[in-house]
Amino acid sequence: MLDGKEIQELIITALEQRKNAYAPYSDFRVGAALLTDSGKVYTGCNIENSAYTPTNCAERTAFFKAVSEGARGFRAICITGGPGKKEPEEFCPPCGVCRQVMLEFCSPDFEIILAINGERYQVYTLDELAPMGFRL
Numbered sequence: 001m002l003d004g005k006e007i008q009e010l011i012i013t014a015l016e017q018r019k020n021a022y023a024p025y026s027d028f029r030v031g032a033a034l035l036t037d038s039g040k041v042y043t044g045c046n047i048e049n050s051a052y053t054p055t056n057c058a059e060r061t062a063f064f065k066a067v068s069e070g071a072r073g074f075r076a077i078c079i080t081g082g083p084g085k086k087e088p089e090e091f092c093p094p095c096g097v098c099r100q101v102m103l104e105f106c107s108p109d110f111e112i113i114l115a116i117n118g119e120r121y122q123v124y125t126l127d128e129l130a131p132m133g134f135r136l
């Protein structure tokens with residue numbers, strides 16, 4: 001389980017990363033901060049495309065950066081997202097494709113922090129957000 005300080009650090013990083021979102025089509029900006037077993041944090045933002053389907057979610061950007069650099073064990077991810085550049089008003093749960101990517105690399109107790117700001121956040125396990133997930 002992450003402690004309060006670890007959670008706050010991930011929230012600050014995800015909020016900061018959200019500023020890098022490339023979302024000219026939806027204007028829905030998402031930031032993510034992914035914590036590895038070794039304590040390293042990989043960031044991600046959503047990256048849209050005029051052909052739409054190449055769009056990559058913030059969570060997958062963070063995972064693919066991490067995995068491509070050799071990281072394999074993960075403790076938690078913080079996700080924050082919403083329309084425009086203002087502070088989000090609602091939680092931004094991960095899409096089904098991102099949940100499947102989490103299932104590939106994370107154990108059922110992997111923590112998913114949905115954050116609006118440092119005071120308003122919710123913590124779930126992967127097992128709660130992706131029950132009965134497909135694994136080989």
Ligand code: THU
Binds near residue numbers: 094
């Ligand atoms: N998006 C994310 O980055 N993560 C999510 O969990 C949900 C959706 C992005 C994809 C797209 O750029 C925009 O939000 C609207 O769907």
